[in-house]
């Protein structure tokens with residue numbers, strides 16, 4: 001039998017840190033190694049200092065070594081690390097590989113923390129205060145990934161914040177689970193990540209069977225079988241893009257399985273929702289290869305995210321699978337569909353044109369009622385459009401839950417002409433609002449019984465779609481296995497209004513999951529951003545509440561910098577000076593995000609004057625990574641993107657929230673305020689490592705009133 005060869009995720013990262021010449025040698029070595037790890041050309045040397053007797057070193061060249069797990073038992077070889085001779089030996093000296101006896105996952109432990117745990121073990125008798133996890137049996141903690149040898153570290157934790165000290169000491173899965181538990185997530189829910197329940201019998205795991213451990217799906221978050229040509233090539237092409245191959249167990253469980261109907265995936269910013277959605281599209285497409293006609297539709301709210309996703313799919317899908325996936329934002333899909341069906345559709349996107357139509361209609365406002373113009377806009381958006389009210393009769397019947405102004409039949413009759421006139425204005429101009437277009441497309445599909453080629457629909461940014469959009473989406477694929485896969489996060493809702501999937505015919509009961517590990521942002525930035533939303537109840541897209549508990553980032557860094565400058569010039573100076581410290585490469589991975597288009601000019605001028613190149617990311621275009629310079633964009637435009645450094649700038653009172661967003665209706669005011677907070681949350685959570693939030697004169701109340 002051919003030996004089993006695997007490569008750890010860290011091995012790829014370590015190769016990337018080698019000089020160019022050694023990187024090339026390492027890649028050649030991988031090829032040789034995967035073909036035959038027992039080849040006479042590969043010399044295994046034992047490592048005197050190694051705690052784990054299964055670790056060996058092999059030559060990459062004269063000066064560089066790879067560290068390999070080559071256990072006595074079983075024909076298994078795992079590439080773990082590449083480095084200069086001494087550094088590689090030092091790495092190996094501090095590592096121990098263990099198969100978790102409860103979940104069978106292969107884990108890499110640091111020997112120094114095993115020592116620390118042993119010392120703590122001796123002090124256990126002197127412990128006086130109760131431990132945070134006392135109520136949970138060892139067996140369950142081990143099941144959640146805590147290695148037995150490190151258990152004393154966990155038993156000594158007394159308060160939730162101390163869990164963070166374990167981040168560097170425990171395997172990621174153990175830390176993730178403990179962080180969830182410390183945040184109040186139940187043991188059942190934490191165990192469910194691994195499809196285990198409290199009632200399950202203890203597992204029968206052979207802790208010496210490395211080949212078996214590599215086959216465990218949960219080991220795949222850090223080990224790749226070298227026989228998987230496609231995945232290996234993907235990693236060799238872009239070793240830093242771990243998401244292309246190494247999925248979190250929860251991500252895997254969402255992607256690689258049949259679902260008996262629509263699935264909803266929630267998760268805060270940066271938790272890998274789009275990654276999951278892309279892998280899901282790939283999985284569905286690969287299964288549909290034999291049927292020439294069928295397609296997978298991957299739809300998003302914004303055009304630029306659709307372009308981004310299309311680019312990314314190219315990196316994980318073979319051309320035949322790629323051809324099966326249509327990536328398109330829903331507006332564009334509807335336009336294309338309606339045009340093709342002989343009903344050309346022009347959207348009323350031009351703000352000036354729309355204002356003109358409203359001005360014409362508002363002339364019919366009943367004087368006696370003294371209702372502000374905003375009432376009519378809001379009534380249209382909240383009542384008329386979502387409920388498809390197209391006549392006075394329908395308006396009489398329409399539900400107006402949560403609307404500030406009460407209207408009886410007489411009053412409804414008095415205000416109706418405004419809506420009727422606005423509607424005919426749109427019709428005369430040959431324009432549709434998106435809600436109209438969704439509704440028209442749905443009606444056409446239903447009346448003509450049009451069969452679309454989709455066997456699966458993937459929806460990203462689900463929080464921004466409204467009722468009509470979801471009703472249409474429901475209709476695009478027949479109700480069957482794997483039909484709908486919706487990812488979203490109400491905390492990031494910056495366009496649409498709250499929607500209830502169940503009311504759109506999308507039943508997700510029993511098929512709802514949550515991603516909690518933030519892969520993008522440091523814990524400091526994530527925590528700060530989340531606290532902007534504290535105390536606000538966000539929905540789960542289906543009439544429930546989405547709690548913000550149990551989220552964590554595995555990365556640490558500096559706290560966001562919050563500053564209020566005396567004037568605009570001083571703020572711009574700070575940003576410019578900070579950017580001057582970046583290399584050309586660093587600049588292209590930094591972004592200045594502002595609330596309004598008009599605010600950009602200030603920073604554009606400052607950058608031009610100081611000779612810093614910049615690149616404005618426009619509404620419907622891709623961020624062209626080939627372009628040099630710091631990125632300049634609105635907070636709306638950065639949705640779905642990410643940058644090493646974010647400068648969220650000009651966040652002044654009157655700008656966030658925008659003063660002109662005022663309304664007379666307290667419900668609308670609350671909703672708009674919430675949306676503005678979400679905008680800030682979205683902008684800040686684009687930052688991977690550095691985030692500056694600044695303003696001048698007076699900072700936005702969202703920031704100045706935030707508890708420290």
Ligand SMILES: Nc1ncnc2c1ncn2[C@@H]1O[C@H](COP(=O)(O)OP(=O)(O)OP(=O)(O)O)[C@@H](O)[C@H]1O
Pocket residue numbers: 241242243246247248251267268269270271272273274275276489492518519520639640641642685
């Ligand atoms: N399994 C993984 N391994 C490594 N990186 C990952 C993994 N999953 C996601 N990421 C990375 O995390 C970052 C965020 O992922 P993604 O954009 O999918 O999150 P998201 O939940 O859609 O974010 P948002 O809602 O904020 O737009 C990306 O840089 C992505 O490459």
